[in-house]
Amino acid sequence: MSTVKRTWVVNGERWTVDLPPGRRLLDALRNDLGLKGTKEGCGEGECGACTVLLNGEPVTSCLIAAGQVPDGAEIMTVEGLEKTEGGRILQEAYIERGAAQCGFCIPGMIMSSFALLSKTRTPDDAEIREAHAGNICRCTGYEKIIEAVKLAANRWPEK
Ligand code: FES
Ligand code: FES
Structure with a gap:
């Protein structure tokens, strides 16, 4: 082969x-x-x-x-997240907002968060939901994830 x-x-x-x-x-x-x-x-x-x-x-x-x-x-x-400032900010925000429970969805979820914040530092609720629409979480509930993304957005580094 x-x-x-x-x-x-x-x-x-x-x-x-x-x-x-x-x-x-x-x-x-x-x-x-x-x-x-x-x-x-x-x-x-x-x-x-x-x-x-x-x-x-x-x-x-x-x-x-x-x-x-x-x-x-x-x-x-x-x-690769921990090699970037934004990735570290996101990881901390997810922890602070209690956005990860079993954690199974998080590797994919947080990559969608990273992609979003890399493009826009001030996403609104609709943009955050849209950016994570393809990521299913069965245990945390999406509100904490949205809160984590908002917190990370507030701390996101200037380019
Ligand atoms: S494992 Fe790829 S979308 Fe579910
Ligand atoms: S934290 Fe368990 S599926 Fe999302």
């Missing part, structure tokens, strides 16, 4: 992977790169647990064929 080689920048580091046919981006990140923070919930694009940023845009990595992610692509997973 032939593989395809790809070189990506993941969380600021260069990685080269050999991908068998049909390998999902989610599996490449978790199994080939050992970045287990990204979770698999539904595996069908419905829950958002597998959300990562691909060139700054949130994507459901369970639906993306890894071989179709081109060389040089920039990928950010939840492990």
Whole structure:
């Protein structure tokens, strides 16, 4: 079975992977790169647990064929958050507002938060809800998550 080689920048580091046919981006990140923070919930694009940023845009990595992610692509997973000031701010805000309970949804949820605040530092409620519409949380309730995003927005660093 032939593989395809790809070189990506993941969380600021260069990685080269050999991908068998049909390998999902989610599996490449978790199994080939050992970045287990990204979770698999539904595996069908419905829950958002597998959300990562691909060139700054949130994507459901369970639906993306890894071989179709081109060389040089920039990928950010939840492990990359602590390398950024905004990511650290978001993590603290989620904790302060009690936005994480079981935590299963959080790796995907917080990546959607990061993508939103990277684009706009002053999102309104509707924009926050829209940005997280693809992320399902079964236990915290969305109000605390929205509050956490608002708190992080207030602390978001100037560019
Ligand atoms: S695991 Fe990808 S959207 Fe649910
Ligand atoms: S914190 Fe449990 S699913 Fe969201």
